[in-house]
Amino acid sequence: MGSTAEEFLVTSEDKAFDMDHRRIINYNIGKYDTAVDKGLSRIINLENTKRKAHVIKWKVMENLDKILPEFEANFQKRGGKVIWANDAEEANREILNIIKKAGAKTVVKSKSMVTEEIHMNEFLEHHHIESLETDLGEYIVQLLGQRPYHIVTPAMHLSKEDIAKLFHEKFGTPLDFTPEQLTQKARELLRDKYVQADVGITGANFLIADTGSIAITENEGNARLSTSFPKIHIAVVGIEKIIPTMADLDLFWPMLATHGTGQNLTVYNTILSGPRQAEETDGPDEMYVVLLDNGRTNLLAQKEQRQALYCIRCGACLNACPVYKNIGGHTYETTYSGPIGSIITPHMAGMEEFKHLSYASSLCGKCTEVCPVKIEIHKMLLLNRRDAVQEHLVTTKEQWGWSLWKKGMLSRKLTDFLSGKTKNIMLRTFFKKTWGHYKEMPKVAEKSFSTMFKEQNGIKD
Numbered sequence: 001m002g003s004t005a006e007e008f009l010v011t012s013e014d015k016a017f018d019m020d021h022r023r024i025i026n027y028n029i030g031k032y033d034t035a036v037d038k039g040l041s042r043i044i045n046l047e048n049t050k051r052k053a054h055v056i057k058w059k060v061m062e063n064l065d066k067i068l069p070e071f072e073a074n075f076q077k078r079g080g081k082v083i084w085a086n087d088a089e090e091a092n093r094e095i096l097n098i099i100k101k102a103g104a105k106t107v108v109k110s111k112s113m114v115t116e117e118i119h120m121n122e123f124l125e126h127h128h129i130e131s132l133e134t135d136l137g138e139y140i141v142q143l144l145g146q147r148p149y150h151i152v153t154p155a156m157h158l159s160k161e162d163i164a165k166l167f168h169e170k171f172g173t174p175l176d177f178t179p180e181q182l183t184q185k186a187r188e189l190l191r192d193k194y195v196q197a198d199v200g201i202t203g204a205n206f207l208i209a210d211t212g213s214i215a216i217t218e219n220e221g222n223a224r225l226s227t228s229f230p231k232i233h234i235a236v237v238g239i240e241k242i243i244p245t246m247a248d249l250d251l252f253w254p255m256l257a258t259h260g261t262g263q264n265l266t267v268y269n270t271i272l273s274g275p276r277q278a279e280e281t282d283g284p285d286e287m288y289v290v291l292l293d294n295g296r297t298n299l300l301a302q303k304e305q306r307q308a309l310y311c312i313r314c315g316a317c318l319n320a321c322p323v324y325k326n327i328g329g330h331t332y333e334t335t336y337s338g339p340i341g342s343i344i345t346p347h348m349a350g351m352e353e354f355k356h357l358s359y360a361s362s363l364c365g366k367c368t369e370v371c372p373v374k375i376e377i378h379k380m381l382l383l384n385r386r387d388a389v390q391e392h393l394v395t396t397k398e399q400w401g402w403s404l405w406k407k408g409m410l411s412r413k414l415t416d417f418l419s420g421k422t423k424n425i426m427l428r429t430f431f432k433k434t435w436g437h438y439k440e441m442p443k444v445a446e447k448s449f450s451t452m453f454k455e456q457n458g459i460k461d
Contacts, residue, residue: 004354004356005355005356007333008332008333008356008360011327011330011331012326012331015328015331016327021157021328024156024158024159025156025157025328026325029325032319033319034262035261035262036258036259036261036262037262039257039261039262039263039264042258042264043254049255050255050372053255053310053312053373053374054307054373056244056251057309057310058310059244060242060243061240061306061307061310064239064242064300067209067244068242070209070210071207071208071209072212072291073212074209074211074213075274075289076212077212078273078275079275079277079287080212080273080274080275081286081289082289082291083288083290084291084293085290085292085293086294087294088119088294091120091236091290091292091294092118092119092120092124094290095124095201095234095290096123098232098234098288099129099198102231103198104129104198104199104232105128105129105130105198106129106130106132106196106199107124107129107198107199107200107201108132108134108193108194108197108199108201108226108229109121109131109133109134109200109202109226110134110135110203110227111133111135111203111218111222112201112202112203113151113203113336114203114236115201115203115236116147117294117336118236118294120201121133132190132197135154135218135220135222136155136183136186137153139190140155140158140163141154141155143170144166147335149328149329149330149337150318150329150337151313151318151340152261152313152315153315156329157330160178160179164176164177167182167185171185171189173185190222194225194226195229197226197230198231199231199232199234200233201233201234201235202223202226202233202236203216203235203236203237204216204289205217205241205312206241206243206252206312207237207241207289208242208243208245208246208249209242209244210244210245210246211246211271211273212273212274213246213271213272214235214237214271214273214289215253215270215272216270216272217256217257217269217270218266218267218268218270219261219266219267219268221267221268223270227270227272227284228283228284230284232284232285232287232288233284233286233287234287234288234289235272235289236292237289237291238294239291239293239297240311249269249271255312255314255372255373256312256313256314258372259316259370260314260315260316272287274287275287294348295347295349296309296348298347299348302347305347305380307376308343308344308375310373311340311375312372312373314372315338316370316371317339317340317366317367317371318338319370320366320369320370321366322362322366323361324338324339327360332357332360334354338367339367339378339381340367340375341357342358342360342381342384343358343380343381345357346384346388352393355384358381358382358388361378361381363378365378412450415448416448419446420444420445420446420447420448421446423444424444427444428441
């Protein structure tokens with residue numbers, strides 16, 4: 001077991017028994033569940049809608065080599081520039097080059113998981129460039145020096161009292177400030193930053209191939225401000241975010257909104273197709289789209305598992321997962337936590353270091369049930385486990401253990417060879433620390449069912 005896996009086990013145990021953490025998460029996810037149930041009830045024939053979204057994403061992934069150049073060509077026609085980045089290092093270097101060429105010193109950015117993935121803020125800070133999060137949740141976790149806790153709700157793990165205390169310590173606001181007053185304070189602090197910033201950086205929820213556009217979905221309007229005021233706009237987007245046509249937004253926007261927050265449609269939905277045109281009054285002088293691979297083609301090469309790239313980052317599987325609800329987002333030590341993070345991270349960041357995430361599941365299948373694009377997440381978890389074994393990434397002790405278990409389970413004589421008393425001693429001796437330190441170990445009956453059946457029916461071997 002590697003150090004990442006060992007840390008995961010320790011942190012999981014701490015979080016699972018942190019009652020305050022459990023109270024906050026259960027409250028916040030409970031509110032989400034109520035809103036989403038209401039939102040989904042408005043969709044006529046939800047199953048067909050999911051199936052349609054799945055098929056569109058399937059077509060895209062099977063033709064990614066054709067559809068990405070189509071996006072690039074259409075985006076460039078309107079004066080935009082496309083940069084292809086193989087990994088995080090290349091993406092950060094290209095972003096830094098743009099910023100340095102413009103002589104820029106300040107960056108405002110809207111919520112983007114892909115910039116978290118490449119650790120862009122830390123990279124820019126290292127090069128003496130201020131990068132400020134403008135999404136309220138992201139702004140809060142940035143002030144705390146933390147990573148986002150959740151794909152959609154970065155500060156889900158914090159109560160309003162926690163945030164009031166943070167603002168009191170940082171800005172001297174009263175401890176009894178309401179959420180509305182705290183939001184107003186953040187708005188005051190950020191407003192000047194938009195005007196002063198040299199560069200705006202965003203992600204994108206969708207790339208639209210036929211128009212060469214990006215679509216950004218948000219609830220606060222900060223992405224619009226980040227793309228309107230600065231003279232340069234850089235959008236960093238994973239190559240899997242592409243959809244074929246503008247008409248497909250009619251399907252994907254409502255599905256993202258209902259599964260993400262329970263809304264019919266997210267408050268602000270923006271389509272950007274390049275820098276400001278001659279007849280336009282708002283927008284940047286220059287616009288770049290950085291198309292990021294960073295391990296995505298590794299996953300694309302896995303025919304059975306590439307459907308994980310269909311994900312639209314709604315966060316539904318996180319909110320449904322009993323494991324996530326107990327151990328929280330930070331425990332995973334990955335950009336993408338929860339079930340979806342568990343299936344994509346081993347392929348994007350290394351199977352050896354992150355294979356343990358595919359075991360952090362009850363395999364209840366709730367994640368698959370709620371997915372708006374019908375990714376078979378629970379099946380992907382099993383395939384990752386299979387890959388880890390086939391790549392010989394499990395310990396010799398584990399290999400021997402399962403080999404003996406399999407041998408015993410395939411032979412009734414071997415299964416019955418040891419008495420129930422001996423099996424109970426083995427359970428207490430070898431598994432008490434790992435399986436039984438918070439619960440009573442199961443007690444095996446003195447005689448097996450087959451032994452008792454033979455005795456009662458006078459059957460001899």
